[in-house]
Amino acid sequence: MKIGIIGGGAIGLLLAAYLSDEHKVTVYTRRSIQAQRLMREGLRFVKRGETKRISLQAMPFTNAHIHDDLVFVTVKQYDIAAIIHRQNQFDHVETVVFLQNGMGHVKWLSSFTKQNVIVGTVEHGALKHDDHTVEHTGIGKIVLASFHGTFGQAAMLAKENIHDFPFEIASDWESVLVKKLTVNAVINPLTALLRVKNGELLKVKPYYEMMTLLFSELKQVLPIEDEQAAWNHIVNVCEKTADNYSSMFMDISQRRKTEIDAILGYVLEKGKELGVALPISRFLFAAIKGMEEGGAKHG
């Protein structure tokens, strides 16, 4: 089938690498220079130390006429408003998959009335080395759940059993997103603040305590069904990614904007809605905001 991928970041390029074998993939980038480079030089895909060159289509998203059957939107949550704004470009698309972190983008999704809308979470590790090079650093899975409509062509992907790149279908979109959000809301800001690898949160006892204190606030406002399972999942992700730096750690250390609004910002909004004070979340949110600002200012 024809698959469109909006966003040429690590996740967008990783999807492009795995889906190009069986499908006709187009990557829609923000900058035309990236599209040109992908067209001219191809996508370089690094895995277990080996590099493979992959040919694909690429063009800037702005003004592109999208005629793909299935489109993955992989831009960061803070860039999604720009996509929503150009919704008419999706008129010929059957199914759109949103792969953002957090839940802040959900409020926009019902406006895609003509398409099947799917939300998903990515549990892969991926590192973008440059505009046309991506490395698969951790093998995980992508979980998809229907937000409205059917799965459309996305159902195919789960059946294809792509090696090292499985798609899983879940029934309840909210629990899929909340599960990921809970993990992100604990691991990302704490590792960014403390400047440690994910595994340190388990190894250093006071850091583990910080996790429990933060989690005890999150569970007051997020629709977590099974608290113990949610906590075990966080610990499990820390263990499996012990030697990795979280994306928020990387964003802070490279002075990029973080996804803190989509993650803890969303938690704070929920707290406001429900009238629950979340002092630690608020304190931690300010810390990350300050680190973004301080880092940028003194860069």
Place this chain on the structure above:
Amino acid sequence: MKIGIIGGGAIGLLLAAYLSDEHKVTVYTRRSIQAQRLMREGLRFVKRGETKRISLQAMPFTNAHIHDDLVFVTVKQYDIAAIIHRQNQFDHVETVVFLQNGMGHVKWLSSFTKQNVIVGTVEHGALKHDDHTVEHTGIGKIVLASFHGTFGQAAMLAKENIHDFPFEIASDWESVLVKKLTVNAVINPLTALLRVKNGELLKVKPYYEMMTLLFSELKQVLPIEDEQAAWNHIVNVCEKTADNYSSMFMDISQRRKTEIDAILGYVLEKGKELGVALPISRFLFAAIKGMEEGGAKHG
């Protein structure tokens, strides 16, 4: 008069430098090698780029027979138990001045029944370059208040008007210590956690918000009389020391033990006593504890 100074850290050496002009000073060190060096090579005192050599007496504290009129105890709060334990060495001392941060040491002080006991706070900036070199990096003052007994010979110091090294007499020891504790409990852990200079807490808006969130917890458990004045004092110290790194920042970055127990640890104890939940203080306390532990382990 004869003045003893227990502790050869930055504050101990700074006191020795300023008091040696008019008094017979002995520095009591923990390590005999430091005492030997001070005896042999003298104290090097750096101020505004100039270095002066000062002769003084020095010996290890352990087993020293102290016959000074006035003794300053300048060791960190976490080392004070060792001093209390050897209280008989103070039998011939008239007046003891305790210059520790926090309030954790106060509970020990009533056991000094034979002496005048004074507590004090140090608002100077001092940097110990090596075992016999200290630099006066910020001119402030020392505030003294009687804990029990009279001021004894300490009253003299306030009258001497030592240039750049004033002593001030206050009436209420608790408010003196609380004022300093409040400043330390806000500025020290935040700057250590965020790894910034004191002035950044004012410059970066979300960091300023973190200060206000933390202060709103402290004022629930510390006996602060005038909240606005206490807050203004914190802001004022940040301004005056904007370009400095706090002692806790320095301790963390040099992988030394911090004074977090004496500062936020004391605040948490008060919270427990009073039954007040202090989520941010607890979270921040764990962060600093973890940074101490993590830094040491992976050093």
